[in-house]
Each structure stands twice: as structure tokens, then as C-alpha cells.
Amino acid sequence: MGSATSQKERTEGRALLKALLGGQEKDALAAADRLIAHFGSLKAAVVAPRREIARAAGDPIVVQRLVAVRQTMIACLRESIQNRPMIDCTSALLDYLNLAMSHNSVEQARALYLDNRNVLLREEELGNGSVDECPIYVREVITRALDLGASGIILVHNHPSGDPQPSRMDIDLTRRLKAAARTMDITLVDHLIVAHGNYVSFRHSNLI
Template identity: 45%
Template sequence: MTANRTFQEPPLPLFLDPEGDSDEAPAQPVAARPGERRGAAPSYLADHRARLRERFIAGGADPMPDYELLELILFRAIPRQDVKPLARRLIDTFGDFSRVLSATPARLSSVPGAGPAVVTELKIVAAAANRLARSRVMHRPVLSGWDALLDYCHTAMSHAGTEEFRVLFLDRKNVLIADEPQGRGTVDHVPVYPREILRRALELGASAIILVHNHPSGDPTPSQADITMTQRIQIGADVMGITVHDHLVIGAGREVSFRREGLL
């Protein structure tokens, strides 16, 4: 008779995402350290996450490199895996933290390891940042809060992959009453219809407007088409008694003001 054998179940891989969010190859099974619960994140990983959170709470985001800030977001999407490689891969792919958040879901999903939970978490943070920036300018005097307006425009548009044209509608006290996209186009063109912009200004009872569009190339230098289109809008606005305060072209980290450049 053979000796009694004790059946032992093979250990579960500790770094396997239970929701299947990561596209990375599963890590090799790792034996649990003394006192660790099998199937849970090992203590050294939990300690790393705790230390990173403590640093963020104590010192804020400014001293943290982009990949560590991304790690903090990815902790929620992938609870039992070392997310530093994915954070670095996202930065390498898109360039910096803000470009990661601004990337489209399709482009994010193309990065190995960035599954649906990761994409959702990143887009939630992007939406929160955009809403926070917008809340600082909506229903407030725009001309006295110009820096906040520029921050909002950069948050909303500077990293978009296609051109977008927006119009900010102001009342007679220069309070921003509406911010509306008027069109989206290709990487270097967006259709703009002056008649529709002015019609909408009349519907809202706006006394002034600010035109804003982005250049996905990163270079905010206005094209001749930009200048011609702005002149057409200004001519129509003058007839209707509507002031065109400015036309802002948003690029990568900087902008061009038509007013400042003498183009308005």
C-alpha cells in the first residue's frame, strides 16, 4: 500500500488582476510570506502603496513625478498588482501626466495593461479636472480672471488630437454665461460658421464673445485661415452690437491672443 499523500493546491498568483483588467502576462506564482494571506497583495506592495499615499497627503502632488501620480490613480483600478510598470509605460507612450489623462479611450486601451477599469479611472480623473477648471470661470467676470480662463482652456483643449472651436458667451458685465463647442474637425482644420455663432449669441442675450480653438500640432501660431475667419466673425458681430474680446489659439503649454498680437 502506498503511503498517504496530502494533496496541496498550487498557490494562486498574487499579481493577477481578478477582474482581468490587465493585459500583461500573469506573474509567476509567488509564495506568501509569513503572516500574509494567500490571494491578497503581499505586504511589501501594500507598504509601497501606503508610503506613496502618505507622501501625497503630506506634500501634495508637486514633488511627485508624473508616474507616481499615475500610480495613485491606478491603485484603484488594479488593486493587487504592481502598477509602476504600467504608469511608466503610459508616460512613455503619451509624454506626460496631462497627456495621459487627455488621451482617447481607444489610444489608452492600445497600451498593454490598460484595460477597461484603467481607462475608466483615468477618464474620471480627466473629467474631474476639467469640471474643476470650468467651475473657476463659469458665471464669473472673465476679464478680471483671465489666468483662470487660460488654465481652463488649456485643460479642456491643449492635448486634444483634433481641432475644436469653442465660443465663450459673456453678458454685459463680462460674466461668462455659456461655453459651447461649435465644431470639431481634423488635425489641422475645423469648420466654423459665423452666422451660427452670432445667432447663438443673440439667443443667449450675450453682449460679448471670446473665440477659442486649439492647434493639435502644439504650435499656436494663427494661420491665415484663422485670421480671415476671425475677421468675418468680427464684422458680423459689429453689425449686431456684439463685442469680440479675443480669439485664443491654444497650443502645447502656451497660447496666442489675437488681441495681444494686434489681430483684433
């Protein structure tokens, strides 16, 4: 959790958490200490699932404030990818997806539907699954792309294990989706797997 975090970073994280949590100084400091002790760093505390924050903090107000901070950060990162071709903003896109999905405790899949300039038309959640599986239905993804008039798709899902390497099922699904999309003149631009700040791009890995 916190072994790679320097003492200086832990101290700075503690101070920032205290400021974010507000309220009585003594209470805020105690909550900040509990969070840093449990997660090891400010970043780990902010990106943690709500359930884990609640377990560490023991205070619903602290949970609400940290979740609000994370949602604000996600909204800001999402704004940074608006009206830009997705293939030109890979770093910003990954920052957004990593914060929004990377630390989820179960697999979640999303589709980013793109126009003919590869600019985001719509982002939609395809569903949530278990710790190691999330069903994705090719027909539904393609049907929705046609409804939106999309020219391209970026498929995204997370691996709660922390290992972003694709499974055989991930590879097979990608090939089926690419083939189905091609018949409708739709491009599968990429399939991204995010996991605890790491990622794999099927396009960059020559898997598409």
C-alpha cells in the same frame, strides 16, 4: 515626450499614477510604469487622448480612471471661471481651455458667450474638424449670441500641431466675425488658439 522631465518628477508621477489606478498593487504599478514609459510624465499621461491612453495602458479600466481624473480636473477648472469677468481671469481661463482642448487630436472650436459684464453666460462647442481645420460659421455664432442675449463672444479653437500661431484663415475668420458682431452691438472680446499648453490671444496680439 519625457526628455525634459527629471527623474524625481518621473518617480513622483509613477507613484501618483499607481495611487490613482488602484486595484492590485502589482497591476497598478505595472500600468503606471507603462504609462510613464510611454508618455514621459504624469501630466502627459493625464492630458493624452483616450485612444493614446488605451494604446499605452492596454487596460480599459486604466483608461476609464485616467479619463475620469481628467474630467474631474476640467470640471474644477471650469468652476474657477464661473461668475467672473473673462478679461479678469485670463490665467484661469487658459488653464481650463488648455486642459479641455489643447491636446485634442483634431481641431475643435468653441464659443464662450458673455453678458454685459463679460461674465460667462454659456459655453458651446461649435464643431470638430480634421487635424488642421474646423469649419466655423459666422452666421451661426452671431445667431446663437442673439438667442442668448449675449453682449460678447470669445472664440476658441485648438491646433493639434502644437503650434498656436494663427493661419491666414484664422485671421480672416476673426475679422469677419468681428465685423458681423459689431453690426449687432456684440463685441468679439477675443479669439484664443490653444496648442499643447501654449496659446495665442488675438486681443493681446493686436489682431482684433
